[in-house]
Amino acid sequence: MGFPEIRMRRLRSSATMRRLVRETTVSVDDLVYPLFVRPGEGLKEPIPSMTGCFHLSPDLVADEAAVVADLGIPAVLLFGLPEKKDEQGSDAWLESGAVQMAIRAIKQRVPQLLVVTDVCLCAYTDTGHCGLIRDNRLDNDATCELLAKMALSHAQAGADIVAPSDMMDGRIGVMRQALEKNGFPHVAIMSYAAKFASAFYGPFRDAAESAPSAALVEAGLGDRKTYQMDPANAREAVREIALDIEEGADMVMVKPALSFLDIIQRARQQFDLPLAAYNVSGEYMMLHAAADAGLLDREAAMMEVLTSIKRAGADILITYHAKAAAARLR
Numbered sequence: 001m002g003f004p005e006i007r008m009r010r011l012r013s014s015a016t017m018r019r020l021v022r023e024t025t026v027s028v029d030d031l032v033y034p035l036f037v038r039p040g041e042g043l044k045e046p047i048p049s050m051t052g053c054f055h056l057s058p059d060l061v062a063d064e065a066a067v068v069a070d071l072g073i074p075a076v077l078l079f080g081l082p083e084k085k086d087e088q089g090s091d092a093w094l095e096s097g098a099v100q101m102a103i104r105a106i107k108q109r110v111p112q113l114l115v116v117t118d119v120c121l122c123a124y125t126d127t128g129h130c131g132l133i134r135d136n137r138l139d140n141d142a143t144c145e146l147l148a149k150m151a152l153s154h155a156q157a158g159a160d161i162v163a164p165s166d167m168m169d170g171r172i173g174v175m176r177q178a179l180e181k182n183g184f185p186h187v188a189i190m191s192y193a194a195k196f197a198s199a200f201y202g203p204f205r206d207a208a209e210s211a212p213s214a215a216l217v218e219a220g221l222g223d224r225k226t227y228q229m230d231p232a233n234a235r236e237a238v239r240e241i242a243l244d245i246e247e248g249a250d251m252v253m254v255k256p257a258l259s260f261l262d263i264i265q266r267a268r269q270q271f272d273l274p275l276a277a278y279n280v281s282g283e284y285m286m287l288h289a290a291a292d293a294g295l296l297d298r299e300a301a302m303m304e305v306l307t308s309i310k311r312a313g314a315d316i317l318i319t320y321h322a323k324a325a326a327a328r329l330r
Contacts, residue, residue, distance in 0.1 A: 268313025
């Protein structure tokens with residue numbers, strides 16, 4: 001049978017019909033909103049490279065978290081900036097660190113909101129790298145131990161989920177063991193399992209003040225390609241995800257999202273764990289730039305982007321669009 005017996009347009013005849021037969025739906029329940037926390041008091045400073053995003057001090061971050069919770073968004077993802085940077089990134093596991101203080105403030109104000117914390121040293125080290133640099137190389141195993149200290153400090157402050165984004169080999173196993181041995185078996189690990197060395201991180205690196213140091217750039221050691229994945233590799237991404245699951249990850253993530261929808265789809269087909277995708281800063285600002293230039297409808301494009309990520313197979317959408325999307329969905 002064919003036309004005219006089959007008319008595909010019958011199922012597109014009205015908005016209500018399209019709602020009835022829609023295959024993929026984005027829900028507020030899918031969203032996670034990232035927040036940037038820095039030391040200080042009374043700080044709410046716009047981030048110039050990221051429209052609508054702010055640096056917040058721990059005393060004000062709970063106010064923003066309350067707004068997020070009121071929109072029905074189930075979780076926030078915290079990124080921290082240190083008071084000072086050093087070789088190890090030792091501010092990362094301080095009890096008085098900005099992230100640790102922010103966790104406690106959020107949990108006191110909106111206890112039902114899930115707090116996810118980014119676990120990585122790039123914002124804390126004076127090199128801007130995600131771990132310890134020794135003899136002009138990143139020391140993988142020593143870095144894993146420091147990341148476990150950071151994750152444990154977040155758990156002690158009250159984090160629900162720790163999310164290592166460093167891409168060190170074996171860090172999920174080290175982190176899981178540290179949490180278990182110290183009485184935090186209930187804290188989940190959301191692994192940045194397939195994180196690619198992407199060109200779309202630029203605005204975030206401004207926001208997190210985490211770009212590699214000028215000295216390392218001059219020495220030819222300024223990129224993160226020895227640990228973040230080659231964007232050309234898909235089979236390797238599947239191996240990375242499988243290894244993190246084997247080590248004890250409770251959820252896995254693909255980052256970025258839009259250039260890697262095929263990786264999200266492969267992960268969904270091969271693994272049963274909750275799957276997150278990070279709609280990163282460059283993707284976010286690319287849409288804003290086009291909308292500001294009058295080239296597209298900002299909200300329509302936002303929803304199309306988020307739907308595409310969900311359609312590819314993601315369960316969890318980490319996005320700076322979360323507040324705007326939640327408001328539209330409501």
